Amino acid sequence: MVFFRGKKDKFSELLLKMTDNLQSATTFFLAQDISSNQGLQLLLKTIKEYEVNGDRYVETITKELSHTYITSIEREDLLQLAVYLDDVLDGMEHTAGLLEMYSVTKSTEHMKKFAQKIHDSSIEISSAINLLSRKKLLSITPYSLKIKELESDTNNLLRMSIKNLFATMKDPIMIIQYKEIYESLEGIVNDCCKVAKTLDTIIMKNA
Template sequence: MFNKKSDKFSLYLVDFAQHLVQATDHFVHYKVKDPVTLREFANTIKQYETEADNKVHDIIKNLNQAFITPIEREDIMQLTMTLDDIMDGMEQFTALMDIYQILNSDNYIDRFSDNILKCSNEILTAMELIADKKLKKVESHAIMIKDYEQQCDDLYRESLRNLFQSEKDPIVVIQYKEIYETLEDIADACQNVASTLQSIIMKNA
């Protein structure tokens, strides 16, 4: 099933995962100081998301032209689209922060973001292993992604519980509820990547 040389689709996925890590690293570590830097933050993530859309287009174009693929076409497509879902979620989050003019993260946003960055790093490692024809080693990284997503599930419930108990302003409640839901959606997209990786492992065992 796998030749000695890395196929172009595996390399496309590695490139996409590298792009994801770069975007997520900026997403986590960029420091917003005022409305100007908040807008810069949102615009930069939007640029990462636009570049990701171009990568999706390139993969689909080459997939349609390929006669043989290293793994099933639908698996390549599923990995591509779920990686794009993560990028879309980050772009949506930064857009919300800009729209609502929220200049500071909180403990929950920081913890969500940290888990999302960890997921991104695990995704990149998994893609590199697929490119290196080391499919059996991918499982542990898929499991780690799901563990981080589970932490985000717990964090989501905790964040909403705290929000409804401590915040009296209904507008603020609406804003932060949407922000926490968006972060949870990003984590769910990471889990979808992990599930696709596990499906690929089973099909090629």
């Protein structure tokens, strides 16, 4: 195994492109106005485009790994990192689909907080992958810890949001719908945490 020497290799470049794509997706997800059906449809359409881009990067990495004998980090870790990055986008697409399907045209304060946690996590991931590409492994740890902190905060946010849901909403159908949306949003940050844990594994093996 040869860890990044000299210029960035093709795998680190692909991972950087994946994180750029992810951060663009979370920025849009956070900012998009969903106060109309058109806004919801645009959210779903745009997030789907980012998700398709993510799938393409995973496919490219998988193909490159199939005929590359010496990789920057262990093949399994490279592929796992790419898959978990793509899982974050999959979760975002799923959530956008739920919002559109249930015609949720008003973001609750809890939804906005979830979206901010997702965006903040993507920023930390982007910084960590950038350090990985520059061989600064030990510098990644604070970013990994921050992602885990955000994940813990989001777990607490889920409990509070569901508690508030049952306390304030009377329509049982809407309770089911919003609970599903909150759980889906929380799951996105959980996927970000999987990225952090994979980075921890890479650090342990290569630092």
